[in-house]
Amino acid sequence: MVESLSDFVYKTLTTLRINFMISRMKGHKTLDLTEAAMDLEGYFLAVDKPSAFALLDRLTDTSTGTEIVDDVIMPALESIGDRWEKGQVSLSQVYMSGKIAEAMVDKVILSTGHQADSGGSVAVAVLEDHHNLGKRILASVLSTSGMQVMDYGHALSVDELVSMVERDGVDYLMISTLMLPAALRVKDAMIQIKERSPHTKVIVGGAPYIFDPALGEEVGAHAVGRTATESLNILKRMMREGA
Amino acid sequence: MDTMTSMDRVMASLSHKEPDRVPVFLLLTMHGAKELGMSIKDYFSDAKNVIEGQKIIHAKYRNDCLNPFFYAATEIQAWGGDAIFIDDGPPNAGAPIIRTTEDIDDIQPPDMDHPILRMGLEAIEGLVDHADGQIPVIGTVLSPFSVPVMQMGFEGYLNLMYEDQDSFWRLMRKNEEFCVKWGNEQAKAGVTAVAYFDPLASSSMTTPDQYRLTGMKVAERVISRMDAPTATHLASGRALPIIEDIVSTGTGALGVCTLEDLAELKRVCKGRLSLLGNLNGIEMRRWTAQQAEEKVKDCIMKAGPGGGFILSDNHGEIPFQVSDEVLLAIRDAVDKWGEYPLDWIV
Numbered sequence: 001m002v003e004s005l006s007d008f009v010y011k012t013l014t015t016l017r018i019n020f021m022i023s024r025m026k027g028h029k030t031l032d033l034t035e036a037a038m039d040l041e042g043y044f045l046a047v048d049k050p051s052a053f054a055l056l057d058r059l060t061d062t063s064t065g066t067e068i069v070d071d072v073i074m075p076a077l078e079s080i081g082d083r084w085e086k087g088q089v090s091l092s093q094v095y096m097s098g099k100i101a102e103a104m105v106d107k108v109i110l111s112t113g114h115q116a117d118s119g120g121s122v123a124v125a126v127l128e129d130h131h132n133l134g135k136r137i138l139a140s141v142l143s144t145s146g147m148q149v150m151d152y153g154h155a156l157s158v159d160e161l162v163s164m165v166e167r168d169g170v171d172y173l174m175i176s177t178l179m180l181p182a183a184l185r186v187k188d189a190m191i192q193i194k195e196r197s198p199h200t201k202v203i204v205g206g207a208p209y210i211f212d213p214a215l216g217e218e219v220g221a222h223a224v225g226r227t228a229t230e231s232l233n234i235l236k237r238m239m240r241e242g243a
Numbered sequence: 244m245d246t247m248t249s250m251d252r253v254m255a256s257l258s259h260k261e262p263d264r265v266p267v268f269l270l271l272t273m274h275g276a277k278e279l280g281m282s283i284k285d286y287f288s289d290a291k292n293v294i295e296g297q298k299i300i301h302a303k304y305r306n307d308c309l310n311p312f313f314y315a316a317t318e319i320q321a322w323g324g325d326a327i328f329i330d331d332g333p334p335n336a337g338a339p340i341i342r343t344t345e346d347i348d349d350i351q352p353p354d355m356d357h358p359i360l361r362m363g364l365e366a367i368e369g370l371v372d373h374a375d376g377q378i379p380v381i382g383t384v385l386s387p388f389s390v391p392v393m394q395m396g397f398e399g400y401l402n403l404m405y406e407d408q409d410s411f412w413r414l415m416r417k418n419e420e421f422c423v424k425w426g427n428e429q430a431k432a433g434v435t436a437v438a439y440f441d442p443l444a445s446s447s448m449t450t451p452d453q454y455r456l457t458g459m460k461v462a463e464r465v466i467s468r469m470d471a472p473t474a475t476h477l478a479s480g481r482a483l484p485i486i487e488d489i490v491s492t493g494t495g496a497l498g499v500c501t502l503e504d505l506a507e508l509k510r511v512c513k514g515r516l517s518l519l520g521n522l523n524g525i526e527m528r529r530w531t532a533q534q535a536e537e538k539v540k541d542c543i544m545k546a547g548p549g550g551g552f553i554l555s556d557n558h559g560e561i562p563f564q565v566s567d568e569v570l571l572a573i574r575d576a577v578d579k580w581g582e583y584p585l586d587w588i589v
């Protein structure tokens with residue numbers, strides 16, 4: 001019998017609660033933040049903005065901006081990204097979570113003056129067409145984490161994209177594609193980027209790369225991200241390696 | 244050895260019986276342009292090309308259906324928007340035609356005399372004529388619940404769904420009106436069944452709860468008013484969490500995808516919902532003939548027994564980049580492994 005979604009959610013939450021209780025018994029300071037991240041994930045999935053903001057109000061009394069973003073908001077988003085990939089939550093929840101998270105971070109910045117450090121310049125772009133949502137979700141995850149992101153827009157030709165990358169000396173370029181021809185066009189972009197902006201690292205993502213996991217390598221991208229939140233880990237790894 | 248017509252084979256399978264062999268729908272659209280040596284844009288500018296292209300494809304691949312589908316954005320063109328063509332893939336819808344909620348009140352469902360719809364109907368009539376009752380001709384509509392992604396952009400549509408239920412339902416009513424008319428016009432032109440493309444129903448896109456309150460209600464209303472049987476296609480979105488709901492919309496078949504296990508889908512749907520799938524169209528362009536055979540064999544093993552299965556790709560359209568060799572290898576493998584009874588399955 002297929003596990004129903006509610007069974008799954010229940011089991012996951014139970015496991016998380018048990019883990020949480022164990023760590024509470026060990027008495028770590030980060031405990032409340034772990035619990036808060038779990039609560040927030042629930043609010044995100046239910047698209048319950050008022051509860052998310054009420055939680056934020058409670059957190060701002062006791063935690064720093066960095067703690068709120070890195071230990072509460074980002075883990076909640078990451079967990080939702082992972083669960084989308086496994087088919088346990090839907091894209092509408094991924095999108096709405098990103099949107100609420102962005103609004104929360106705006107408030108965090110206002111009330112705590114939180115500023116994340118940036119490890120290089122990051123740009124996001126959609127090649128060829130108008131399929132914007134992947135890039136939109138990506139941009140909201142990256143900016144929520146505190147990165148400064150340049151949005152290159154959509155419907156870009158390979159030439160336009162490469163010229164922008166070269167002009168800005170972009171360190172990390174994220175390309176989102178939805179249609180297969182656009183995903184294949186990344187190959188041309190990679191050839192030109194390697195010539196005209198050799199230091200730029202390119203991360204690709206979008207449906208064609210999910211359905212064909214070998215596609216990223218075929219087009220010569222430096223990395224493939226299956227979810228927007230995964231891109232963040234890839235970026236962090238690249239930044240560490242590059243440093 | 245085939246002993247039945249494509250029509251009898253498909254009908255038997257859809258009735259959850261085992262025909263002479265597993266039916267196969269190679270859902271090719273743009274390959275017709277390749278066959279006629281035309282650009283994709285020129286090919287789709289005249290119904291005669293699509294009729295000719297589909298006839299060639301049918302003969303070449305011994306396909307069990309004829310597929311008069313042009314591309315999804317034809318519906319948007321009918322609503323007053325544009326389609327943007329490229330040389331090596333399907334066209335996409337241009338800029339959104341709905342930008343504000345006022346636009347939802349202003350837009351009017353297209354008239355069935357719109358030239359782009361007439362062209363679609365002409366292609367159907369030509370192919371129905373050619374089929375002479377022996378080959379299923381498949382019509383296509385986009386579901387009222389999924390088409391807004393093209394009408395207003397995905398982000399705009401998600402915001403509408405969450406933030407403005409009144410406008411959402413006003414849009415659904417207009418889209419339903421069009422969808423039923425358009426599907427029934429195709430039924431009148433003679434299609435055997437209508438594919439109801441509804442990827443937003445997929446739990447990859449909306450939550451099962453959300454679907455039950457919205458897209459499922461829409462589907463129930465639309466499907467009950469259709470004059471032809473329907474097959475729901477999630478365009479390669481996940482289906483397992485909403486199988487019961489899809490069954491209850493009254494649809495007869497479901498297009499399923501490689502993100503889920505076909506054997507599991509078969510187990511859950513057996514005797515209630517025929518399955519259409521689930522070769523990975525995107526990966527297909529890199530397959531060897533041998534891989535194609537293995538994939539076909541695997542699908543037949545998982546979903547073939549008992550009928551209720553049509554071998555197809557997992558999106559409802561095979562990409563332009565997939566070679567003739569691979570398509571022929573898929574088709575040959577159906578002859579080799581698809582003959583009933585499937586004694587080789589232990």
Ligand code: B12
Nearest residue numbers: 134176180204205206207225231315333335336392442479
């Ligand atoms: C819903 C859907 C539809 C709907 C809405 C489409 C739309 N967005 O405009 C409808 C029914 C209208 C439709 C129509 C078509 N579709 Co469609 N559709 C889908 C479906 C199910 C989801 C697409 C979607 O918008 N997802 C939302 C985005 C945000 O998801 P995503 O790209 O996966 O992004 C996520 C991750 O990948 C990641 N991500 C995205 N970008 C990046 C970038 C980086 C750097 C990183 C790290 C991560 C990342 O983050 C996101 C959130 O987690 C997919 C199949 C699928 N399961 O994905 C097919 C799919 C996109 N469709 C496809 C096609 C071909 C079409 C049509 C062209 C068919 C036709 N011949 O007309 C039309 C085009 C429509 C148009 N716009 O003009 C193909 C495209 C590939 C191909 N074969 O070329 C797909 C992939 C199906 C398939 N398996 O082949 N479709």
